[in-house]
Amino acid sequence: MSFLDRLEKVRKAGLLTTADLSTWFGRPYPTVQGWLQGYDPWGPNGDAAREALNVLEWAIKNRAGFPVPVHLSPIERRKYVRRQRQRHDGRISAAHPAR
Secondary structure: OOHHHHHHHHHHHOOOOHHHHHHHHOOOHHHHHHHHOOOOOOHHHHHHHHHHHHHHHHHHHOOOOOOOOOOOOHHHHHHHHHHHHHHHOHHHHHHOOOO
16 A cells, blocks of 8 residues: 555544644645655655654554544644654654654
């Protein structure tokens, strides 16, 4: 399955917005938008993105903090996704701090 297919699958299953994914991956919003348009991440940042996607897929599959609760405000969503990211893999947060 391609990176885009995997990303779309987690976006839908986790009830994630593009902004949520930007927070999870610690990447700028336009970068994640590009991924959702079919651009594949590459190089060391691409490797980190694929690892973060692996962790997100695991969290969604195991219903560990996902899907994101729908009643959260945009600010609360960002905090919630950031907490889930830190909870599931501190290495992601250390390598790519969320904004």
